[in-house]
Each structure stands twice: as C-alpha cells, then as structure tokens.
Amino acid sequence: MTPISPPEPFTVTTLEGAAAGHDPGLQPDELIHAYRTLLTVRAFDEVCMKLQRSGRIGFSIPNRGIEAVSVGAASALDKSDWIFPSYRDFGMALYHGVRPLEMMHNMFGNGADAAKGRQMSVHFSFVEPLHFVSISSPIGTHLPQAVGAARAFQMRGEDRVCLASFGDGGTSSLGFHSALNFAGVWRAPVIFLCQNNGWAISCPSAKQTASESYAVKAQAYGIEGVLVEGNDLLAVREATRQAVERARSGGGATLIEARTYRxxxxxxxxxxxxxxPAAELEAWECKDPVRWFERYLAGVELWDEGLRERLEAEVMAEVDGAAKEAEQTPAPGLETIFSDVYRDLPTHLRRQGQESFEMAQRLGDPAAGDGAFPL
Amino acid sequence: MTLEFKLPDIGEGTAEGEIVKWLVSVGDTVAEHQPVVEVMTDKATVEIPAPAPGRIVSFLAEEGETVPVGSVIFHLDTDSAGDPAPAEAAGGESARTQAAHTPVAVVAGPSGDSGVVAPARKPTGRTLAVPSARRVARELGVDLSQVVGSGRNGIVRRVDVEQMAKAGAGEQVAQSCATASGAASGAGDQRIPFRGVRRKIAEAMSRSVYTIPHFTVVEEVDITDLVTVRTKAKALGEEQGIKVTFMPFIMKAVALGLARHPMLNGHLDEEAGEIVQRGDVNLGIATDTPNGLIVPVVRGVQSQTVMQLAGQLGELAERTRAGRVKAEELRDSTFSITNAGAIGGTLATPIINFPDIAILGVHRIVKRPGVVETPEGDKIEVRQYMNFSLSVDHRLADGADGARFLAYLRQLLEAPGLLAL
Incomplete structure (x- = not known):
C-alpha cells in the first residue's frame, strides 16, 4: 500500500493577505458583510460569556479562532440550501441574515425563541431566512440526517444541497461512517465540513485518528476529500464553492477538512x-482568521482601522441591545410544554395540561431559575 | 434596588465554588460585565462579572471560603450606578453598617452571617419546594412555609414534608429544625460557621482517615543524654541568635531513620499504581496556630545539620504562626512530625498528613526513676523519658517496618552522638 501524504492545506490568500489575482466572486459590500459577520460572532461570544458567568444564561459555546470556517462556507451556499450545523456554526446563520436578537432569544430560552425555550442555549434552529436545522448536542447524529435530506432533494429533482458541519471529534462517531458511506453510494448532494479545530473538548486531534488527515478519509468512501486552511476565509469559501458545484451537478459528496484552531x-x-499548550495557542494567534481577512480587505482597499472600530461598536451595540431585550422578554407560556408534538393532543396530556394550568393559576407563575443550570 | 447576586452554576452541574479573590471593594461603583470576583470550581477558575451597573453594597463571603451554588455572595445597589459611593459621602461610615441599613428581601442564605438555616423563600414570600413536596404538603395539610428544606439552597423536599407531618403538631417547627441541623438547640448553644481553614482541615483529616488504614506504634525513649546535648547546643545557638529546641534533633534522627527505611518516605500514586519513594526528606512540621493546624514543610532535611535545621525551623514556625507562610511551603512533604509535647499527653494516634506514608508524634518529657545498667550492676537513677507515637499507612508498610524504624530512632536519640554519623 502506498502511503497517502496529505497535501498542505489549500489556501487562497497568503498570511499577509495577498490573493494573487484570485476572484472571490463576492462584491465589495458582500466582503464587508462577511467581515461584519465575523465581528458579530466575536461580539456575541463576548457578551454571552459575561452573561453566563453572571448567571443570566446557563451555557454558551465560544467560537474564537474558527469564525472564518462557518462564515466562509456559508458564503458559498444559497438560502435555499439546508445547513445541518454543529454548535460552533452560528456564523452561518448570521451571514444569511439571522439577527443577534433571534439568537439571544434562544440563549435566554424565552417566549420569543424559535424553539420556545425547549432547546439548550446555543442550539439554534431557524426556518427563515435560511434552512438552519437545530444544532444537536449528540456528536455526529446530524450527519446521516443531512445525507437523508440530500437524498430526498436528489429524488425529487430539486436543486438544493445540504451542508453538514462537525468537529474533528465528530469523525469518530458512528454517524460519520454511515453518512459518508451512503453519501458515496447515492452520490448525494451533500458537503461534509469537518471543522478540525485541534480539540474535541480536551482530547487533542493527535488522539482522535491515526489517519494523516481527516480529508483523506474521503477516499475510503469514494467521495472527494479536500484539506483547506480554515482560517483563510476565502479558501474555505472556494473549497465549499467547488464542493457545492460538484453536488449540484450530480458529482456527489465532498468531505472538506478545514484546519483551524479553537x-x-x-x-x-x-x-x-x-x-x-500555551505555545500552540500562541502559534495560532498570528493566524487569527479575523485579522487575516482584514489584511486581505486592506489589500483590496476595503479596510482600515477606522472601519474595524466603527463596525465593532455597531455590532457590540446590536448584540448588547439584543441581550437586554431578550432578558426582558417573558418566558414561554405554560401551554408550550404541551404544544407542537401532537396535532390533536391525546386525552391524558390534555388532562395533565389542564391540571398544570389550574395549579399555575392557584400558585402564581412558576418561579424563575435559582441560578442552577436550566436543564 | 438592592440586587442579590447568587453564585451561578458556571459549569454544568458544579455544586460549590471557592471565593479566590474579590476584584473590587465594597463601596466601588461597577459597570455591567465588570469582573467582580474570581471563583474557583472543580472545573475552572473564572471571573464573575457584575450583572448590572451599580455599587457594591457588601460581600457575603470571604476569600478562601467555599460557598454552595445559589447562595448570595454580594449585594449590588443598582440605583447608585455612577453616583459617588454613599459610604464616602456619609463620612466613612463602614460598608458593613451600610449593608445593615439596606433592606434585603431574603433571610440569611447559606452563607449569611447568622449561620442559621432558615426556610428558603423567594422574595415574594413563597417557599421553594419541589413539586412532589407541594403535592404531599397539600395532601397532608402541612404549611410549606413552616418546613425547613434539606435540599440545595434549602429547597423543600418531599421527605421534609413527610417528616414534618410525622412530628407532633405542637413541636413541628422545632422537630423539623432539629432534623435539618442534626442536633437540638439549647439556650447556651453557639453555632459557628464551619468553613475556611477549619473546613480544609476537616476535609484533609477525613480524607486521610477514610483512605489510609492507620496503625500506630508507641516507643518510650530515654533522652537523658539528649537533654544534656541540647542544653549545650542551646547555649551555642543563642550566640548565633538561633533557638535550639528538641525538634531539630528529632528531625535529624528521622532523616537518618528514613534513609534506612525508605518505604516510609514518600507517597502512594494511586493513579499510576506506583509507590513513590522520595530521595529527599521533606518534613512537614505540624504547627498549632491561632487559625488552626498548619503543616509547613522543611525541605532537604537529610543534608542539613541540626543547627541549620534549628534556624530554619524557628523562622518557618514564626512565619506560620503569623500567617505569612506561602502556599508552596505547605506542599510536598514526604513525612510529617506532630509535636504535642509542650501541651501534654502520654501518647497519641497521629493522623497521617495525606498523602504521606507515615507521621511521628512527639510527646512531653517526664522525669522518672529508671534502671541504668553499669559495670557495677543495675542502678536506679533519675532519668528523662519521652514517648514517640508513629502512625504508618498499613497498605504500604507492615507493622514490623514501623517498629524497626521507631527502634532505630530510639537508638539514635538515646545516644545523640550517633546523629553525627
């Protein structure tokens, strides 16, 4: 057997920001929108961390370091495509027009939350303006679902593709194998985006696989595999763009490994x-995806410090305002415990519902949390 | 409005956190999201920010204290955001006094100064209770507000309600309080918060005793000659400003004994499944301080002279009693010595300073008639004796090992010239 050496990650821009004539296929306002989205992800992270530490929300997941993967990939998708995201992918939703306020409603689990407070914080789901399937905590379970959806589009002759995102740890899940296998068998229009950020919680990539890369695993399933520099936003966009094109034109699935660092x-x-390890973190600091994209934008004369300051202030005000509003928004109504599962509520649940309404009326509203984790 | 800040569950199921450091002072004006306190949980050490702008009215927990999740740790006056601190305006009225004047809706929480466990109430006056407890209370006709909860944050559990119902109607409250606190209360009783150093000591002792099967062996040592040597050494030490006690001689003897019995010098690395025998002898010296028992460590005892040890010991003991000993000076002992000799007691069963393998207890010197063997035959003389109690981890050493070590110690201390070997 000839060992397969992984190529160096595919890049579009140099670390200095030069793109050597590459056409990103984005208008200046779209490039600035992508940049603003990166900053919004950072602001959202920062505010949520403070909210969690002071007990105002129960849980949060930071994105710092991997922002370019989700924003770059999202920029290559149409709104009609379906996203089966991992929990560090809300940049995709923001890119396609979801407002920080809608996300904050989820963080507080209030009555305005799309899932009516029935999901864990950070586990967003959106129907509009894009198809953003609920983030699921179990690792890799959404991958076969993405393949199933892609297979359905294929059978119906629809022009949509699915993108399923997951971390390096996700490649060790059973779902990863089933999904890639059947995506290969059916030539399903699906893109597997492996966000290799070096860590599965505290388990380093070195302990996750004996393969030379994650991208190389695609070969075993008869699908395309691409290794891309995850902090180079335009490279992620380009790799995703090619994968989407392949999927739409009947060329089947692609596994993209975006190498980044949490x-x-x-x-x-x-x-x-x-x-x-502090040294490892420091080495990646100079590849910070936001700073990297800024250097590209500066090279094409779209960016200066003033723009950063202005946009940072703008998105921080928006995120902060969203937090205040979501915090003030009342909790979901008691009836939401019983709604949305059955079209016609079975008798025993209707009876339970009636009893709980009566009890709530007698005792006043159920007390809010006592600082404990909301689950 | 005074906002009560409750320690949140910052890590998916943490039960308690230690207050590491207050990052602001009482009376300070803070911005929303400004770090207020550093808290250490089992999972991480994090900075807790202010939930709203305002002025810090009071702290309800001290640095070093471990508090349960959900207990109020500070009060924040959200009306005075940006105003000069009233404490200053009032001409230095103490923050504590300020706190006392500020109406606070909730009775003492788990970390309140009174230390009394009161029924948990929401500010609305409603008792916190789990749903099944409410149902049972309704069924049994128990007034929930009279029930003392045994759950987290004093939440009332079903069993609390049932116990209350079982108790006679007249003594309901007392009975339930007694159940919750584990003991009845009388007029002269005092309730002292169990926390800080006392709690740390308790945890360390429990861990040692519940983990290590101890066995203790006691030996009587004739130290008449050592007393003579020490008296001379004391005079020598005074010239150098060093106070020479018996302890440095005992330390020297222990170091020599451990060189011969290395299985008593080290610890058990349970994770690695290995017994660690240490090359250095680092002696933990249990010291009685106003704050409780502290065990500073003298390092590299095997390569020091008695006089050097005396100097180091005096300095370390003084700093320990003054509370100026550094945290790293309390770590990494390989064997410990506890000295109750000055206080009294003939023998003891010392508790091993976990994760050490053994500990030596040193007792008071007594003068007694003793039999001395001379060429002319046995004679009765006034001799001085000291008892030594050695506790050993029976998992790692056998009774004979401990007895041999102690016998060797006796040999050295009865003929202190041998310490120079």
Whole structure:
C-alpha cells in the first residue's frame, strides 16, 4: 500500500493577505458583510460569556479562532440550501441574515425563541431566512440526517444541497461512517465540513485518528476529500464553492477538512488553560482568521482601522441591545410544554395540561431559575 | 434596588465554588460585565462579572471560603450606578453598617452571617419546594412555609414534608429544625460557621482517615543524654541568635531513620499504581496556630545539620504562626512530625498528613526513676523519658517496618552522638 501524504492545506490568500489575482466572486459590500459577520460572532461570544458567568444564561459555546470556517462556507451556499450545523456554526446563520436578537432569544430560552425555550442555549434552529436545522448536542447524529435530506432533494429533482458541519471529534462517531458511506453510494448532494479545530473538548486531534488527515478519509468512501486552511476565509469559501458545484451537478459528496484552531474553551464549562499548550495557542494567534481577512480587505482597499472600530461598536451595540431585550422578554407560556408534538393532543396530556394550568393559576407563575443550570 | 447576586452554576452541574479573590471593594461603583470576583470550581477558575451597573453594597463571603451554588455572595445597589459611593459621602461610615441599613428581601442564605438555616423563600414570600413536596404538603395539610428544606439552597423536599407531618403538631417547627441541623438547640448553644481553614482541615483529616488504614506504634525513649546535648547546643545557638529546641534533633534522627527505611518516605500514586519513594526528606512540621493546624514543610532535611535545621525551623514556625507562610511551603512533604509535647499527653494516634506514608508524634518529657545498667550492676537513677507515637499507612508498610524504624530512632536519640554519623 502506498502511503497517502496529505497535501498542505489549500489556501487562497497568503498570511499577509495577498490573493494573487484570485476572484472571490463576492462584491465589495458582500466582503464587508462577511467581515461584519465575523465581528458579530466575536461580539456575541463576548457578551454571552459575561452573561453566563453572571448567571443570566446557563451555557454558551465560544467560537474564537474558527469564525472564518462557518462564515466562509456559508458564503458559498444559497438560502435555499439546508445547513445541518454543529454548535460552533452560528456564523452561518448570521451571514444569511439571522439577527443577534433571534439568537439571544434562544440563549435566554424565552417566549420569543424559535424553539420556545425547549432547546439548550446555543442550539439554534431557524426556518427563515435560511434552512438552519437545530444544532444537536449528540456528536455526529446530524450527519446521516443531512445525507437523508440530500437524498430526498436528489429524488425529487430539486436543486438544493445540504451542508453538514462537525468537529474533528465528530469523525469518530458512528454517524460519520454511515453518512459518508451512503453519501458515496447515492452520490448525494451533500458537503461534509469537518471543522478540525485541534480539540474535541480536551482530547487533542493527535488522539482522535491515526489517519494523516481527516480529508483523506474521503477516499475510503469514494467521495472527494479536500484539506483547506480554515482560517483563510476565502479558501474555505472556494473549497465549499467547488464542493457545492460538484453536488449540484450530480458529482456527489465532498468531505472538506478545514484546519483551524479553537482559541478558547470548548464551552463555558471547561478550563482550556488546563490542557491547551500555551505555545500552540500562541502559534495560532498570528493566524487569527479575523485579522487575516482584514489584511486581505486592506489589500483590496476595503479596510482600515477606522472601519474595524466603527463596525465593532455597531455590532457590540446590536448584540448588547439584543441581550437586554431578550432578558426582558417573558418566558414561554405554560401551554408550550404541551404544544407542537401532537396535532390533536391525546386525552391524558390534555388532562395533565389542564391540571398544570389550574395549579399555575392557584400558585402564581412558576418561579424563575435559582441560578442552577436550566436543564 | 438592592440586587442579590447568587453564585451561578458556571459549569454544568458544579455544586460549590471557592471565593479566590474579590476584584473590587465594597463601596466601588461597577459597570455591567465588570469582573467582580474570581471563583474557583472543580472545573475552572473564572471571573464573575457584575450583572448590572451599580455599587457594591457588601460581600457575603470571604476569600478562601467555599460557598454552595445559589447562595448570595454580594449585594449590588443598582440605583447608585455612577453616583459617588454613599459610604464616602456619609463620612466613612463602614460598608458593613451600610449593608445593615439596606433592606434585603431574603433571610440569611447559606452563607449569611447568622449561620442559621432558615426556610428558603423567594422574595415574594413563597417557599421553594419541589413539586412532589407541594403535592404531599397539600395532601397532608402541612404549611410549606413552616418546613425547613434539606435540599440545595434549602429547597423543600418531599421527605421534609413527610417528616414534618410525622412530628407532633405542637413541636413541628422545632422537630423539623432539629432534623435539618442534626442536633437540638439549647439556650447556651453557639453555632459557628464551619468553613475556611477549619473546613480544609476537616476535609484533609477525613480524607486521610477514610483512605489510609492507620496503625500506630508507641516507643518510650530515654533522652537523658539528649537533654544534656541540647542544653549545650542551646547555649551555642543563642550566640548565633538561633533557638535550639528538641525538634531539630528529632528531625535529624528521622532523616537518618528514613534513609534506612525508605518505604516510609514518600507517597502512594494511586493513579499510576506506583509507590513513590522520595530521595529527599521533606518534613512537614505540624504547627498549632491561632487559625488552626498548619503543616509547613522543611525541605532537604537529610543534608542539613541540626543547627541549620534549628534556624530554619524557628523562622518557618514564626512565619506560620503569623500567617505569612506561602502556599508552596505547605506542599510536598514526604513525612510529617506532630509535636504535642509542650501541651501534654502520654501518647497519641497521629493522623497521617495525606498523602504521606507515615507521621511521628512527639510527646512531653517526664522525669522518672529508671534502671541504668553499669559495670557495677543495675542502678536506679533519675532519668528523662519521652514517648514517640508513629502512625504508618498499613497498605504500604507492615507493622514490623514501623517498629524497626521507631527502634532505630530510639537508638539514635538515646545516644545523640550517633546523629553525627
């Protein structure tokens, strides 16, 4: 057997920001929109971390370091496509027009939340303006679902594709195998975006696989595999664009490994200082995806410090305002415990519902949380 | 409005957090999201920010204290955001006094100063209770507000209601309080918050005793000659400004004994499944301080002279009693010595300073008639004796090992010239 050496990750821009004549296929306002989205993800992270630490929300997942993967990939998708995201992908939703306020409603689990407070924080789902299927906590379970949806589009002759995103840890799940296998068998219009950020919570990539890369695993399933520099937004966009084109034209599935680095904890519940080597973190600091994209934008004369300051202030005000409003928004009504599962509520549930309404009337509204984790 | 800040669950199921450091002072004006306190949980050490702009009215937990999730740790006056601190305006009225004047809706929480466990109430006056407890209370006709909860944050559990119902109607409250606190209360009783150093000591002792099967062996040592040597050494030490006690001689003897019995010097690395025998002898010296028992460590005892040890010991003991000993000076002992000799007691069963393998207890010197063997035959003389109690981890050493070590110690201390070997 000839060993397969992984190529160097595919890049479009140099670290200095030069793109050597590459046409990103985005208008200046679209490039600025992508940049603004990166900053919004950062602002959202920052505010949520503070909210969680002061007990105002229960949980959050930081994105720092991987923002260019989700924003770059989203920019290559149409609104009609379906996204089966992982929990560090809300940049995709923001890029396609979801407002920070809609996300904050989820963080507080209030009555205005799309899932009516029935999902965990950060587990967004949106029907409009894009198809953003609920983020699921179990690892890799959404991959076969994405393949199933893609297969359905294929059978119906629809022009849509599915993008399923997951981390390096997700490649060790059963779902990864089933999904890639059947995506290959059916030549399903699906893109698997492996966000290899170096860590599955505290488990380093080195302990996750003996393969030379994750992209190389595509070969075993008879699909395309691409290794891309995840902090180069335009490279992620280009790799995704080609994969989407392949999928739409009947060429089947692609596994994209976007190599990046998680520059914070896995979530608000762990302490990365205990396991992330400081030197490794420092080495990735100079590849910060936001700064990298800024250098590209500066090269094409779309960016200066003033723009950053202006946009940072703008998105921070929007996110902060969203937090205040979501915090003030009342909790979901009691009836939402019983709604949306059955079209006609079975008798025993209707009786339970009636009893709980009566009890709530007698006792006043159920008390809000006591600082405990809301689950 | 005074906002009560409750320690949130910052890590998916953490039960408590230690207050590491207050990052602001009482009376300070803080912005929303400004870090107020550093808290350490089992999972991480994090900065907790202010939930709203305002002025810090009071702290309800001290640095070093471990508080349960959900207990109020500070009060924030959200009306005075940006105003000069009233404490200053009032001419230095103390923050504590300010706190006392500020109406606060909730009775003492788990970390309240009174230390009394009161029924948990929401500001609306409603008792916190789990749903099944409410149902049972309705069925049994128990007034929930009279029930003392045994759940987290004092939440009333079903069993609390049932116990209350079982108790006689007249003594309901007392009975339930007694159940919750584990003991009845009388007029002269005092309730002291169980926390800080006392709690740390309790945790360390429990861990040692519940983990290590201890066995203790006691030996009587004739230290008449050592007393003579020490008296001379004391005079020598005074010239150098060093106070020479018996302890440095005992430390020297222990270091020599451990060189011969290395299985008593180290610890058990349970994770690696290995017994670690240490090359250095680092002696933890249990010291009685106003704050409780502290065990500073003298390092590299095997390569020091008695006089050097005396100097180091005096300095370390003084700093320990003054509370100026550094955290790293309390770590990494390989064997410990506890000295109750000055206080009294003939023998003891010392508790091993976890994860050490053994600990030596040193007791008071007594003068007694003793039999001395001379060429002319046995004679009765006034001799001085000291008892030594050695507790050993029976998982790692056998009774004979401990007895041999102690016998060797006796040999050295009865003929202190041998310490120079």
């Amino acid at each position: 520059m914070g904890g896995h979530s608000t519940s762990d302490d990365p200082k205990r396991y992330v």
